[in-house]
Amino acid sequence: xxxxxxxxxxxxxxxxxxxxxxxxxxxxxxxxxxxxxxxxxxxxxxxxxxxxxxxxxxxxxxxxxxxxxxxxxxxxxxxxxxxxxxxxxxxxxxxxxxxxxxxxxxxxxxxxxxxxxxxxxxxxxxxxxxxxxxxxxxxxxxxxxxxxxxxxxxxxxxxxxxxxxxxxxxxxxxxxxxxxxxxxxxxxxxxxxxxxxxxxxxxxxxxxxxxxxxxxxxxxxxxxxxxxxxxxxxxxxxxxxxxxxxxxxxxxxxxxxxxxxxxxxxxxxxxxxxxxxxxxxxxxxxxxxxxxxxxxxxxxxxxxxxxxxxxxxxxxxxxxxxxxxxxxxxxxxxxxxxxxxxxxxxxxxxxxxxxxxxxxxxxxxxxxxxxxxxxxxxxxxxxxxxxxxxxxxxxxxxxxxxxxxxxxxxxxxxxxxxxxxxxxxxxxxxxxxx
Amino acid sequence: xxxxxxxxxxxxxxxxxxxxxxxxxxxxxxxxxxxxxxxxxxxxxxxxxxxxxxxxxxxxxxxxxxxxxxxxxxxxxxxxxxxxxxxxxxxxxxxxxxxxxxxxxxxxxxxxxxxxxxxxxxxxxxxxxxxxxxxxxxxxxxxxxxxxxxxxxxxxxxxxxxxxxxxxxxxxxxxxxxxxxxxxxxxxxxxxxxxxxxxxxxxxxxxxxxxxxxxxxxxxxxxxxxxxxxxxxxxxxxxxxxxxxxxxxxxxxxxxxxxxxxxxxxxxxxxxxxxxxxxxxxxxxxxxxxxxxxxxxxxxxxxxxxxxxxxxxxxxxxxxxxxxxxxxxxxxxxxxxxxxxxxxxxxxxxxxxxxxxxxxxxxxxxxxxxxxxxxxxxxxxxxxxxxxxxxxxxxxxxxxxxxxxxxxxxxxxxxxxxxxxxxxxxxxxxxxxxxxxxxxxxxxxxxxxxxxxxxxxxxxxxxxxxxxxx
Numbered sequence: 062x063x064x065x066x067x068x069x070x071x072x073x074x075x076x077x078x079x080x081x082x083x084x085x086x087x088x089x090x091x092x093x094x095x096x097x098x099x100x101x102x103x104x105x106x107x108x109x110x111x112x113x114x115x116x117x118x119x120x121x122x123x124x125x126x127x128x129x130x131x132x133x134x135x136x137x138x139x140x141x142x143x144x145x146x147x148x149x150x151x152x153x154x155x156x157x158x159x160x161x162x163x164x165x166x167x168x169x170x171x172x173x174x175x176x177x178x179x180x181x182x183x184x185x186x187x188x189x190x191x192x193x194x195x196x197x198x199x200x201x202x203x204x205x206x207x208x209x210x211x212x213x214x215x216x217x218x219x220x221x222x223x224x225x226x227x228x229x230x231x232x233x234x235x236x237x238x239x240x241x242x243x244x245x246x247x248x249x250x251x252x253x254x255x256x257x258x259x260x261x262x263x264x265x266x267x268x269x270x271x272x273x274x275x276x277x278x279x280x281x282x283x284x285x286x287x288x289x290x291x292x293x294x295x296x297x298x299x300x301x302x303x304x305x306x307x308x309x310x311x312x313x314x315x316x317x318x319x320x321x322x323x324x325x326x327x328x329x330x331x332x333x334x335x336x337x338x339x340x341x342x343x344x345x346x347x348x349x350x351x352x353x354x355x356x357x358x359x360x361x362x363x364x365x366x367x368x369x370x371x372x373x374x375x376x377x378x379x380x381x382x383x384x385x386x387x388x389x390x391x392x393x394x395x396x397x398x399x400x401x402x403x404x405x406x407x408x409x410x411x412x413x414x415x416x417x418x419x420x421x422x423x424x425x426x427x428x429x430x431x432x433x434x435x436x437x438x439x440x441x442x443x444x445x446x447x448x449x450x451x452x453x454x455x456x457x458x459x460x461x462x463x464x465x466x467x468x469x470x471x472x473x474x475x476x477x478x479x480x481x482x483x484x485x486x487x488x489x490x491x492x493x494x495x
Numbered sequence: 496x497x498x499x500x501x502x503x504x505x506x507x508x509x510x511x512x513x514x515x516x517x518x519x520x521x522x523x524x525x526x527x528x529x530x531x532x533x534x535x536x537x538x539x540x541x542x543x544x545x546x547x548x549x550x551x552x553x554x555x556x557x558x559x560x561x562x563x564x565x566x567x568x569x570x571x572x573x574x575x576x577x578x579x580x581x582x583x584x585x586x587x588x589x590x591x592x593x594x595x596x597x598x599x600x601x602x603x604x605x606x607x608x609x610x611x612x613x614x615x616x617x618x619x620x621x622x623x624x625x626x627x628x629x630x631x632x633x634x635x636x637x638x639x640x641x642x643x644x645x646x647x648x649x650x651x652x653x654x655x656x657x658x659x660x661x662x663x664x665x666x667x668x669x670x671x672x673x674x675x676x677x678x679x680x681x682x683x684x685x686x687x688x689x690x691x692x693x694x695x696x697x698x699x700x701x702x703x704x705x706x707x708x709x710x711x712x713x714x715x716x717x718x719x720x721x722x723x724x725x726x727x728x729x730x731x732x733x734x735x736x737x738x739x740x741x742x743x744x745x746x747x748x749x750x751x752x753x754x755x756x757x758x759x760x761x762x763x764x765x766x767x768x769x770x771x772x773x774x775x776x777x778x779x780x781x782x783x784x785x786x787x788x789x790x791x792x793x794x795x796x797x798x799x800x801x802x803x804x805x806x807x808x809x810x811x812x813x814x815x816x817x818x819x820x821x822x823x824x825x826x827x828x829x830x831x832x833x834x835x836x837x838x839x840x841x842x843x844x845x846x847x848x849x850x851x852x853x854x855x856x857x858x859x860x861x862x863x864x865x866x867x868x869x870x871x872x873x874x875x876x877x878x879x880x881x882x883x884x885x886x887x888x889x890x891x892x893x894x895x896x897x898x899x900x901x902x903x904x905x906x907x908x909x910x911x912x913x914x915x916x917x918x919x920x921x922x923x924x925x926x927x928x929x930x931x932x933x934x935x936x937x938x939x940x941x942x943x944x945x946x947x948x949x950x951x952x953x954x955x956x957x958x959x960x961x962x963x964x965x
Contacts, residue, residue, distance in 0.1 A: 271779060278776045285769035292762035299758055302751045310744040313737055317921055324928070460782040467786045471793065471946045478943035482936050489932035495925040 103132040103145075104211055104226065106204035109196050110149070125196055126151045127203055131226050148229035152177070155203060158225050161236055164245045166216060167365045168448035170455040172209035173354030175202025181283040181346065183291040194340075198347055205351065215451075252364055256371045262445055268452055269363035275356040279349055286346060290339050301332030320495035327488040334484070338477050345473065348466040352459060359455065362448055369444050373437040380430035387423045390416060577674040578602040579689065581667035584659050585616070594618050597663055599670070601689045607681070613690045619644075621688065622666055624700055628684040629673070634832045635905040636679060637912040639672035640821035641665070642814070657806075661814050668818070672919065678908070724834040725841050728906070734913060735830055742823035749816040752808055759805045763798060770794035796945040800938050807934040815927040819920060826916070833905055840898045847891045854884040 108128040113121055130145035155174055162171050179195055207226070210216050221239065224232050307325030311318040583598040596616040603611060622641055629638045642665035673679050687699050770791055777787035 274779045278772060278779065282769075282772040282776065285765065285772055288765045289762065289769045292758060292765050295758040296755060296762055299751060299755050302754075303748070306744055306747045306751065310741075310748075313740045313744075317925075320925075460780075463783055464786050467783075467790050470790065474793065474797075475943050475946045478939040478946070481939035482943070485932045485935040485939065489929055489936065492925060492928040492932055495921065495928070 101134055102211070102226075103134050104204075104207050105130050105145075106200050106207065107147070109200045111191070112151075123191070124151055125191075125199075127200055129207070129226060146227060148227070150225070150229075152199070152203075154225075154233070155206065157233065157236060158222065159206075160245060161221055161239065161241050162210070162216060162219070163361070164241045164248060165219070165221075165239075167248070168362055168444045169213070169215060169451045170355065170358045170362055171216075172206050172213075173351060173358055174206055175199045175347075176350065176354070181280075181287045181350070183287040183294070194343075198343065201344075202347065202351070214454075215447075248365075248368075251368055256368070258367050258371045259374055261367055261370055264449060265363045265366045265445070269360055269367075272356045272360035272363065276353060276360070279353040279356065283346060283349055283353065286342075286349075290342060294335055294339060297335035298332050300328050304328035304332065317495040320491050320493070324488050324491035324495075327484050327491060331481075331484045331488075334480055338473075338480070341473050342470075345466060345470050348462070348469075352463060355455070355459065359452065362452065366441075366444060366448055369437075369441050373434070373441050376430065376433045376437050380427065380434050383423060383427050383430055387420065387427060390420050390423065575675070576604045577680055579667075579670045579674050581663055581670060584663055587618075594620075595659060597666060599689060607686060608690065610690070615689065615692065615696075617688070617696075619662070619666075621696065622669065625684060625688045626669075629679055629682055632682060632684070633678060633908075635829055635836070635909050636676070637822075637825060637829055637909075637916050638679065639669050640818060640825050641669055642818075643821070657810060661810055664810075665814060665818060676912075676915070722838045722842055724838045727834065727837065730910070731830065731833065731906075734826075738823055738826045738830065742820065742827075745816055745820045745823060749813065749820050752813045752816055756805055756809045756813065759801060759808070763801055763805070766794065766798045766801070770798060793942075793945045797942050800941050804934060804938045807931060812927050812931045815923060819924065822916075822920070829909065829912075833902075833909055836898070836902050836905055840895065840902050843891060843895050843898060847888065847895060850884055850888050850891065854881060854888065 106127050107130045110126050110128070111123060112126050113123050126149040128147055128149055130147045132143055132145045152174075159171060159174055162169075175198065179192075210222055216222060221236055224235055228235075304325040304327075307321045307328065311321035311325065314321060578601070580600045581597050582600070584595050585598075587594055587596055596618045599613075599615050599617050601608075601613040623644075626638060626641055629636075642662045673682075673685060679685065684699075687696060691699060773787045773791035773794065777784040777791070780787060
């Protein structure tokens, strides 16, 4: 059943779908949980369109919308041609969805969106967001994002996600109604503050370290690859000049003319072949790029653990200090410095009533504090547990995906070599006839 | 080279594809070529009938004149009897200078040589001297060019290994072309070059036509070229036009090749940064370590193979193309000298006609008055003048006869050399391009094979890889 699902999902009527990307995301569907959304439904980002609309203050803006199509997979499996449900979404809505997921599932490694602006461009690639190639690659990236969320054991059950796919109007309101924005803001503030954790989970710290390395190395790789692509482009294109000059030269030669002329054509073909080669390589670069951004998501999970742990430690410390105060008040022995103690010394002892009142307050606070610590401890434990689980899942997914990416890359290189062999063999034949 | 310089579109097949801004700044500036007429080279065989005793050639070459013509009809490579190799460059360091000598080994069955084998050491200066002598002795024969003294382009120093090797190859090629030439190979200076010991060569160099006689020739040449040729035979016009176009094409091809070398070198620089990122990454991974190392390995191989490919271009193709760029300079010079000879002949003919007209002219129109002013008898003066003119006319006619023979011989020799040159050109360039294409095929084959040994794939992917390789 699962295999059939995979094949069917690959045979969608999306003329622009990148096979390699499809296979990558499909391979992540080897999930143990049988309740992921993707099992029940087929999702594609079929098209992209340009729209113009009014922004605030009567300003026009041009933006791109993407068509999300969904189909119940049972129908596809039975071979029925069912009209898909479809709706249009723009990139900012995807961003909103992702932010919601980040806040709602803080200990899940949330899949990244394709980049907002083109980075790691080499000069032939356009950095323009409106460029059709960029839009196309973004379309593929958005589809990958949706497929990844839909195949996640936890996130695929989210109602908001479901509504995102099915309900065009009013979705934004529903999202905001969840109040996630407030949580997001406070979380962001907390995360950005610097704090020291006394006892972080060692595994999380290792993961954080790994995510830093992954980020650094993938961005270095992408930058170097772009520069190599640039140079390779130059090498191939200069060969086009041979074509031109051979053609001119053949005009003044008698015996050599034919050989030169046809060799020239092969030189032109060789120079032109680099375009397809490098376009294919862009898909490989996109796969690496996804994991560059995944590294950020992974790091975020580790940071949230740190925050969680820090809050627990803070609450514990607070509780401890309150208990200490109670003890002092009860026994009259002052061990810690307190303002009250100071004023007592300066202005005289407080009354018994006052002491009573303060003791009562402290008891209440201690009760609250203990409750808080209990909650935080449970929270922390749960987060560590689910976070660790998801990081394992992520690791397996990453190993699978990247292994396949590298194999694809090798395949691309081989294909490029084959083309080269073909062209130069042809050219050699022509030269021999000179 | 010629004046017009323009940026050219790199990929003529796709009109929308212009050079991206980045590249166009450094883009190869190739000359716009004028439209070329398509014409055929008319390689008529020499009739070889004319000898000329006044040719500054050794008697041996005159005898070989016959061989020269026979070779035209049946090209018999088996008849080669002079084998020369240039190898084994060595550095010599003296207090004044450092220079390289090359070993020149000659094996021959020719009777002019006392022995059948010679081994000498020669330096670049000696080659220059030899070529100069050959050109002087045979101004209208095509003498193969020598590699240049200095190389401006690229990062080549004089004693760099690649440079020395390239030069050695060119010197070897040079001597072999001379050896194949029926007339040049019999030249006395060549014989000395190949066989004499260093001190013998040095003393021999000091002999030969002096500075003054060389000056005299130069002056005549300049005068003739100023005069210009009036009736150049059509075939030489064709050759001239061809040489112009060919020169442009060769220069372009040379520059394109240099440019490719440059781009490939920059590609290699970037690869140096790129390949290690995979190795670095493998250090952070467990499962992925192997595939990552696999990719790094492939990229390393690719890097090495590309280095080899660049060497092929810069050591083999570029020098050959450059040789032919230099060769066109030689061709132009030879055509010019032939023109000058013909111009001289034309001038002498005009002078002859003038003198005849002068002699046969009405005495009253001539300077009889002048003579009579000097107190001479007009009739006597006229007769004296007639005698003088007749004498001069006779001398002139003799000169003209000799010159006509020389010109005819030169024309025929040039035609013969021209078709020989065309054959060599075709064979040399064909070989160079074929071997370059072959090297590229080999390169891609080697790189392709490295990718066939990828990281141990999961069994699910195995089948796909197998189908790729089939």
